Amino acid sequence: MKKLIVGNWKMNQTLPLAKAFFADLKTVELEHEAWIAPQAFHVTACLQMAPEGIWIGAQNVSNEEHGAFTGENSPFSLRELGGKFVIIGHSERRQLFNETNAQLALKVRKSLSLGLAVIYCVGETLAEREQNKTFEVIKTQLNDGLKDLGDYNPDNLIVAYEPVWAIGTGKVATPAQAQEVHSAIREQLGSKTTLLYGGSVKPDNASELLKQKDIDGALVGGASLKPSDFIALCQAPV
Numbered sequence: 001m002k003k004l005i006v007g008n009w010k011m012n013q014t015l016p017l018a019k020a021f022f023a024d025l026k027t028v029e030l031e032h033e034a035w036i037a038p039q040a041f042h043v044t045a046c047l048q049m050a051p052e053g054i055w056i057g058a059q060n061v062s063n064e065e066h067g068a069f070t071g072e073n074s075p076f077s078l079r080e081l082g083g084k085f086v087i088i089g090h091s092e093r094r095q096l097f098n099e100t101n102a103q104l105a106l107k108v109r110k111s112l113s114l115g116l117a118v119i120y121c122v123g124e125t126l127a128e129r130e131q132n133k134t135f136e137v138i139k140t141q142l143n144d145g146l147k148d149l150g151d152y153n154p155d156n157l158i159v160a161y162e163p164v165w166a167i168g169t170g171k172v173a174t175p176a177q178a179q180e181v182h183s184a185i186r187e188q189l190g191s192k193t194t195l196l197y198g199g200s201v202k203p204d205n206a207s208e209l210l211k212q213k214d215i216d217g218a219l220v221g222g223a224s225l226k227p228s229d230f231i232a233l234c235q236a237p238v
Contacts, residue, residue, distance in 0.1 A: 002033055003210050003216060003218070003236075004032065004033045004035065004158075004194060004196065004216060005032050005033065005034050005035070005218055005224075005230070005233050006035045006036075006037065006087075006160075006196065006217065006218070006220065007036045007037065007230055008037050008221050008224065009036065009059075010039070010059065010092075010221060011039050012039070012225055013038060013225065015042065018038065018042060018046055018049060019049055020227070021227045022046070022051060024227035024228070024231065025230070026051045028231055030234040030235065031234060031235045031236075032217070032234045033053075033217075034053075034234050035054065035057060035084070036054060036057075037058060037059045037086075040073050043057075043078070043081060043083055044081055047081060047082050055084040055085060056083055057078070057083050057084050057087070057116075057119075058073060058083055058085075058087070059090070060086070060087065060093060060107075061074065061086045061088070061116075062074055063103070063107040063109070064110070065110070075107075075110055075111045075116055083116070085117035085118065086119070087119045087121065088104055088108055088111065088119065088120050088121070088145075089101075089104045089107075090121045090162070091121065091162060091164045092167075095164070101144035102144065104120070105145050105147055105148070108145060108146060108157075109148065109149055112152035112153075112157065115153070115156070117155075117158060118156060118157055118158065119158045119160050119196065119219065120145055120159050120160070121159075121162050122162070122185070123137075123141075123161055123162040123163045124165075126164070126165035129163065129165065134181065138161070138185065139184075139188065142159070142185065142189065154192055155192075157193060157194075158194040158195075158196060159189065159193055159194070159195055160195075160196040160198050160219040161178065161182055161185060161195065161198070162197075162199050163177075163181075167198070167199050167200070168222065172200040172201070175209050178197045178209055178212060178215060179212040182195050182197065182212065183213070183214050186214045194216045195216050196215070196216060196217045196219045197209050197212075197215050197218055197219070198219030198220065200221075201218045201220045201223060202223045202233075203223065203229055206232075207238060210238045211238050
């Protein structure tokens with residue numbers, strides 16, 4: 001069964017590195033579906049360099065299409081360029097930029113209305129997990145961030161569970177821990193929603209995670225920067 005592997009490059013990669021990355025991807029046949037979210041200034045170049053079939057998207061967008069919003073990135077313009085998806089609600093946006101569930105809901109709603117696929121991120125901090133609040137936190141993030149969506153293509157809504165304590169730390173939820181949370185999300189959202197796991201996913205732990213019943217793919221940070229690692233993820237046996 002094909003899984004979805006999404007590379008979140010964050011504020012990394014130069015254009016020469018991106019060019020080399022996509023050149024390497026063109027030399028192999030990937031087993032799983034692959035998407036890449038480069039930094040905003042590189043979206044156009046990556047759309048031109050990416051092999052056919054690899055979707056390019058953004059790491060964040062505004063909840064407005066146009067207007068006097070200096071420094072913001074329009075989801076309409078992303079779609080106009082040929083971008084296919086956007087990541088919304090990553091823990092770095094929540095923590096470093098103080099984005100709230102209410103603000104994220106506006107972004108999700110606008111992006112879906114424009115036909116973009118949305119990867120909506122949820123996850124608990126270490127303190128919240130230690131206080132046994134994991135399911136409470138995630139239920140609230142889902143309820144508040146995915147409300148009043150209106151009509152949209154259900155295939156375009158993807159949820160990524162990223163335990164905050166496992167992002168960029170080298171720690172990773174065990175396959176059983178990840179599956180437990182994914183199962184709860186599946187119960188809340190239904191069987192048709194694609195669910196990704198994120199949090200220090202690497203070639204050496206990807207297979208066991210991807211074999212879990214309710215994990216449909218991975219949202220990957222650091223391991224998506226090196227073409228050899230990303231290719232290994234996209235060829236992970238499941």
